[in-house]
Amino acid sequence: MSDSHIQVTASLDPCGLDEHPDCGIRDVLTRVGDKWSVLVIVELASGIRRFRELQRGIDGISQRMLTLTVRRLERDGLVTRTVYPTVPAQVTYELTALGSSLTHLVKQLADWSLDHRETIGRSRARYDAQHPDNEIH
Amino acid sequence: MSDSHIQVTASLDPCGLDEHPDCGIRDVLTRVGDKWSVLVIVELASGIRRFRELQRGIDGISQRMLTLTVRRLERDGLVTRTVYPTVPAQVTYELTALGSSLTHLVKQLADWSLDHRETIGRSRARYDAQHPDNEIH
DNA sequence: GTCTGACATGAAAGTGCCTCCTTGTGGACT
DNA sequence: AGTCCACAAGGAGGCACTTTCATGTCAGAC
Numbered sequence: 001m002s003d004s005h006i007q008v009t010a011s012l013d014p015c016g017l018d019e020h021p022d023c024g025i026r027d028v029l030t031r032v033g034d035k036w037s038v039l040v041i042v043e044l045a046s047g048i049r050r051f052r053e054l055q056r057g058i059d060g061i062s063q064r065m066l067t068l069t070v071r072r073l074e075r076d077g078l079v080t081r082t083v084y085p086t087v088p089a090q091v092t093y094e095l096t097a098l099g100s101s102l103t104h105l106v107k108q109l110a111d112w113s114l115d116h117r118e119t120i121g122r123s124r125a126r127y128d129a130q131h132p133d134n135e136i137h
Numbered sequence: 138m139s140d141s142h143i144q145v146t147a148s149l150d151p152c153g154l155d156e157h158p159d160c161g162i163r164d165v166l167t168r169v170g171d172k173w174s175v176l177v178i179v180e181l182a183s184g185i186r187r188f189r190e191l192q193r194g195i196d197g198i199s200q201r202m203l204t205l206t207v208r209r210l211e212r213d214g215l216v217t218r219t220v221y222p223t224v225p226a227q228v229t230y231e232l233t234a235l236g237s238s239l240t241h242l243v244k245q246l247a248d249w250s251l252d253h254r255e256t257i258g259r260s261r262a263r264y265d266a267q268h269p270d271n272e273i274h
Numbered sequence: 275g276t277c278t279g280a281c282a283t284g285a286a287a288g289t290g291c292c293t294c295c296t297t298g299t300g301g302a303c304t
Numbered sequence: 305a306g307t308c309c310a311c312a313a314g315g316a317g318g319c320a321c322t323t324t325c326a327t328g329t330c331a332g333a334c
Contacts, residue, residue, distance in 0.1 A: 024250035025175050025243055031257075033170035034321070038162050051281060062323070067282060071271065077260025087331045088280040098256055105245055106162055112242055113161035119235055123214025134208065171291070188311060202292070204312060224301050225310040
């Protein structure tokens with residue numbers, strides 16, 4: 001850990017050394033840490049979805065963001081996009097085996113967050129009370 | 138899942154309903170998904186650190202980013218900051234029980250990433266070859 | 275012709291993280 | 305005075321994500 005290094009480049013290539021798992025964690029967070037990706041993953045964990053179905057299942061996401069998000073997930077190999085030559089055209093998205101392998105971790109993170117939500121909220125309130133000058137929300 | 142909703146506000150308050158674990162996952166990613174937080178957590182998992190020790194242990198992080206990052210982690214209750222009235226002044230940081238409770242998940246994410254790094258790399262190369270017009274890296 | 279559904283894409287503006295550089299505080303030392 | 309150590313904070317610019325709005329393609333229906 002103390003020997004960790006990340007050469008910060010545009011694509012954030014992890015160093016890949018086994019003794020540097022932190023590089024790995026940065027990589028996965030870069031991959032799913034954006035606003036919408038993990039929500040897409042969670043929705044697809046429930047089964048294959050057409051574009052509109054997927055959009056309706058994720059509150060607040062625009063057509064644009066959904067298109068960009070699923071494209072990135074597809075590029076990373078987490079999602080499969082299938083185009084049907086129907087009229088009107090239809091596209092479906094589903095998790096790959098790789099994408100599915102991430103879902104149990106996502107579930108655990110969600111559980112952790114729910115388990116500790118109140119504690120974190122109290123901590124924030126306490127901190128803000130003690131540091132009224134610090135605007136870091 | 139399909140009833141999920143996130144009211145996107147500046148502070149991203151999760152809805153907190155048990156049937157909406159995705160709100161939880163967004164919350165935790167907001168918390169540790171930035172570039173440096175998880176690296177700080179990983180470094181502190183190895184033990185208490187003074188500021189400079191922490192900075193040296195995380196390659197590439199500036200004094201400024203470290204200050205901001207530990208401040209946010211402290212606010213969330215993941216890290217304890219202890220000031221020693223020495224000359225020169227000294228500060229130490231260590232994980233709280235809450236912060237520590239996250240480390241095994243972080244480890245799992247890191248492992249997942251290392252396990253699948255090659256697969257993802259290949260997927261990207263394949264995707265880029267098939268979609269030369271898509272600049273989405 | 276227009277409209278619809280389904281989905282992709284382009285353009286521009288807004289936002290905030292991140293970086294770089296600088297300054298500050300409090301001692302101690304030369 | 306200057307320099308050092310230890311750490312915090314200010315200011316400004318860059319960049320990418322995000323959002324909004326608009327446009328595009330392809331058929332089919334009217």
